[in-house]
Amino acid sequence: MTRNSTLSLVTAGAAGLIFGIGLAIAQMTDPQKVKAFLDVATIADGTWDPSLAFVMGVGLLVTIAMYRLARPLPKPWVGAAFAPAPKPKVDSPLVIGSAVFGIGWGLAGLCPGPAIADLGLAPGEVALFVVAMLAGSWGAGLTLANRGRSSTLPHGNAATT
């Protein structure tokens, strides 16, 4: 293993650690808090909890600032290259997939980050959700790859992009 590939594991671990600390401090690990934000009917009676908007808003501002720092860099500090930006196309999979994700998010009050964070805080309760999430992602990935292969993609390598 090269020095940089070892270092990139250290920085990935640090990023995961900080992400988990942030989610727990923000209490986004608590699905009741997430559902309280999504329950906009409570705006009328003054009991709405807008905390999640503050998490997203401040998180976004810090990320914008740090992404700006990266702009003049030819390559990341330890990684081989910056991951290419996805195609900017707004298409039906984007909308359909996001709509499906939102239904699951609203049902459980869990999105992927908090679900994995809760493996540390309430492992028995969240395990089934995380296994189902992996199965859903894998199944959808296989379906997408098969559709890509049978359509007009020139190299049939949709699964590796």
Next chain:
Amino acid sequence: MTEFTPLSASIGGALIGLSAGLLWLANGRTAGISGIFGGVMPLRPGDLAWRLVFLVALPIGAIIGAGIGPAVLSEISDAPPQLGLSPLVAIAAGLLVGAGTRIGGGCTSGHGICGLARFSVRSLVAVLTFMATAIVTVYVVRHVL
């Protein structure tokens, strides 16, 4: 019903942004949790280790945060999260979240933090869409059914 906790929400949000910024500056990777998680399957050896390290560190970080948070800020609850999921809802919601984020190419962090931070229209459409269906779902479950 939960209390509005703007201070802990902002500090936590800043840490999430710091993590996303660090993963981009250092590794050139997007801190989209559904993408990091979904990318574990199928197994691709050269691309696997950093994902696993990140995914193992994440719940360890949550344990640390849940330990120090309530000690530093009184607005943070020291009770463990109450998921209150029946097995059926856990499976259904997990499948929807896994499949939906894979098809839609991202989740709350990938589209909501990293994508919006690059001013991606695609991510804005994704965020507005999943916010809308999540709000409708919670409304139906809590106030209609």
